[in-house]
Amino acid sequence: MEAEVTFRVDGTSHRLTVDVRTTVLDALRERLGNTSAKKGCDHGQCGACTVLLDGQRVNSCLALAVAHDGAEIVTAAGLASDGELHPLQRAFIRHDAFQCGYCTPGQIVSAVGMLREAEAGWPSAVTAGQPADGGSGGSDGPTVGILTDDEVRERMSGNLCRCAAYANIVPAIQEVARG
């Protein structure tokens, strides 16, 4: 079965006919020629395929294109504006936060989504890890202050790096998180 879908990818609208089995990842890579998001495990375990889907980071390998018709998608390739790299992209270069680079677009997009989540006050298992405290951050309600390295590691645990560049990924993200 085929279906017609419309996506806005990195600011450009596309209309295409896809087999209903096509994932967002395959639609991006095989149909639209956008190879920024990578196919690592193809089972939602490695995070290399992470994109922002309607503003939220998701594993594009598990999202069927037909189920997300009309979505706004941002890949790492769409983060730069006017030829200027995104602050996270600059920080990854400055901190040498990669070796082979295969997981990097997913790491960077995931970090963009993660920092938005933290800014919105979303807790993590580290924030909410105390008994009798749902991570409410005190009486003022849900806030997440400065992210500790443990927070960054927990919130980024869905992105694996087989070169193990974590020791540089965390400081790169922290540099942007702390402005």
Add this chain to the structure above:
Amino acid sequence: MRTFRYERASTTSGAVALLAEAPHGAFLGGGTNLVDLMKLDVARPDLLVDVRRLTSDRVEELSNGGVRIGAGVSNSQLAADPLIRRRYPMLSQALLSGASGQLRNLATAAGNLLQRTRCPYFQDVTTPCNKREPGTGCSAIEGHHRDLAILGTSPECVATHPSDLAVALVALDAVVRTEGPDGERVIPMTELHRLPGPEPQRDTVLRHGDLITAIDLPPLAFAACSYFRKIRDRASYAFALVTVAAAIDVVDGVVRDVRIAFGGVAHKPWRAIKAEELLRGGPAGEDQFRRAAEAELADARPLAGNAFKVPLARNTMVRTLLELLEGPR
């Protein structure tokens, strides 16, 4: 992946009607488990009825002081909800201890409850598995079963249920509201999932075409002091070896009420009824907690490779209750 028909309905009754006519069809929520199982050829639906945006995506206060969770609320949204974090912190903690940020953004509340076991043989179509193909045998009993069940197993299946959220919901006496070909039902969470018995292919008591529309949490004041503890092989992003969801109400050293559930130990979230009964009305302390845990786990029948889960479950329950006694830090 095998091909399928994809449909979207404009109403829940329309979705139920579509599936009722397709005995091999399935509802599609976030797809984080189903799409993966379709890639593995474990799930072979010939129709997907997309319900992700059909049911409510809101968390609402009920007039009885409880809370209603729409089936379509994302796991992230639910974990971050201020009402949930204030009144039922263990529920938020359970969600945040599972999966990754990316998966929680896609996965729905109802879909979380209906995910399938991560038993390696269930996910590998080249091996026998009674849950995947009834009558073929269980590869895990004589094989790799370190992560699998110690309570309520059957000669046919030793799988565990993978949901952390379900464990917290069972402890809270939540109910699921369903709409199906035979009308609407309200099913207690303690009865939604079943033990494998001779029919391990059935994870839940839902019938084909039943759609979960909402999850209702009853009011439970002392759940504001609750905790979900997860023991796993990695610090993050791993399925459970053992989990404990607990809430306790202690006045003058006496247990007025208590809720305890285990995860990672059975084919269903395991409500620790015996332990709760032993503790209610008695003194609150480490010895009592230990005896209650041992009573609950007396029926455990571990396999050679997962006997460690019995003391692990006991210790996790004792430690969790002790930390709750100490109160907020």
